Amino acid sequence: MLRKQIEIKCELFDETSHSPSLVDIVGEEQLADVVDFCFIENPYFPGEALLQKLQDKLPEVIKAYPSSNPKLAQQDLAAVVHVNPEYLVLGNGATELITIIQNNFVEDMGIPVPTFSEYIEKVQNQQKVRLFQLPADKQYQLDLEEYADWLVDEEISSALIINPGNPTGQLLSVENITGFLNRMKHLKLVLLDESFIDFAGEEIPTLMPKVEQFQNLVIVRSMSKHCGVPGLRLGYCCTANEYYLRQIRNALPVWNINTLAEYFLTQLKDTDIEYHQARKHVISDVRELHKALAEINGYEVYPTNSNFILLKINFAMSAYNLQMKLLQDFGVYVRDCSNKTGLDDKHIRIASKGRETDKLLIHALKTVAVKSVNAKSRLTI
Numbered sequence: 001m002l003r004k005q006i007e008i009k010c011e012l013f014d015e016t017s018h019s020p021s022l023v024d025i026v027g028e029e030q031l032a033d034v035v036d037f038c039f040i041e042n043p044y045f046p047g048e049a050l051l052q053k054l055q056d057k058l059p060e061v062i063k064a065y066p067s068s069n070p071k072l073a074q075q076d077l078a079a080v081v082h083v084n085p086e087y088l089v090l091g092n093g094a095t096e097l098i099t100i101i102q103n104n105f106v107e108d109m110g111i112p113v114p115t116f117s118e119y120i121e122k123v124q125n126q127q128k129v130r131l132f133q134l135p136a137d138k139q140y141q142l143d144l145e146e147y148a149d150w151l152v153d154e155e156i157s158s159a160l161i162i163n164p165g166n167p168t169g170q171l172l173s174v175e176n177i178t179g180f181l182n183r184m185k186h187l188k189l190v191l192l193d194e195s196f197i198d199f200a201g202e203e204i205p206t207l208m209p210k211v212e213q214f215q216n217l218v219i220v221r222s223m224s225k226h227c228g229v230p231g232l233r234l235g236y237c238c239t240a241n242e243y244y245l246r247q248i249r250n251a252l253p254v255w256n257i258n259t260l261a262e263y264f265l266t267q268l269k270d271t272d273i274e275y276h277q278a279r280k281h282v283i284s285d286v287r288e289l290h291k292a293l294a295e296i297n298g299y300e301v302y303p304t305n306s307n308f309i310l311l312k313i314n315f316a317m318s319a320y321n322l323q324m325k326l327l328q329d330f331g332v333y334v335r336d337c338s339n340k341t342g343l344d345d346k347h348i349r350i351a352s353k354g355r356e357t358d359k360l361l362i363h364a365l366k367t368v369a370v371k372s373v374n375a376k377s378r379l380t381i
Helices: 010-015 022-026 028-033 048-061 070-081 094-105 144-154 174-183 208-213 223-227 242-251 259-266 272-294 319-330 355-380
Strands: 088-092 109-113 129-133 158-162 189-193 217-222 234-238 299-301 308-313 347-351
Touching: 010 022, 022 028, 048 259, 070 088, 070 259, 088 094, 088 242, 094 189, 094 217, 094 234, 094 242, 109 144, 129 144, 144 158, 144 174, 174 189, 174 208, 208 217, 217 223, 223 234, 234 259, 272 299, 272 308, 272 355, 319 347, 319 355
Parallel strands: 109 129, 109 158, 158 189, 189 217
Antiparallel strands: 088 234, 217 234, 299 308, 308 347
């Protein structure tokens, strides 16, 4: 029996550098027929009990103002990330903090590409952006020694590192980043994005315990990614630099965190064991998905230490055309990475949705690759 083709509002893809939300492009009536492998999430957290608590609390919190004292939320977060609460600043998503940091502290910034597009697009003065192209023949892996040499040669005052990389998912060790930071103490700012670090291993290789050693280090994280709550708009940064802390806090509006997000933060300590079980479940799922994808002819599967995987298409189809085919014919939504600066039009990014659901993605990718390779073979006979 043939599957009914999904109807798509293709024009929405031209209106944002990010992927349009699934409901916007397929509509409510088709939503149940599509799986969103584009959206990077933790599918196992929050659990049902915490979700029920959030639902029960909604009638109360929606009628209340958030706290005007950010220290309370900082203490709730510090209890689970194990740092001095004074070193934390909470934002309405990580992007709020990224924008403030770039527009207040950055004279010029080295940005390895490909990268998360907000780091390029949200800089008010584009002359501040200095792009460091990562090598395609090395799967876009960042070499910190080469990066440091380039920063020195170009006399750049600030540097960005995303670890694990986005969209590559590749991990830099704590030792390598520490070595980089020791060499780069002359820089005004090193911005380290650890939004996906909780999926890098059973033990989380974060630099947050080292922030006191480096006064130019600011670590930023998105809780949307590792906690699976993008709708709550929660992110935070961590630094021991008192000037940066004061300036970031002064730039934030009062009540920048909503009351439901604040309540969620109060529940983190009691659900910490559940959270770590969930993230380890994700790590296991991604490893299984990576193994299955590597067995499909037609794709180069990049190594990953995150909850997503980057693939290169090695047959005659662009990432956009593959994205459309998967969405229309299989109800599978993946990320076309063609609009990421520094990448070509042959890369897609996918996120795990759990082992059973991932089978749909594996089947779809394999089917398209086999048909494309067979069609090429017939043309060459």
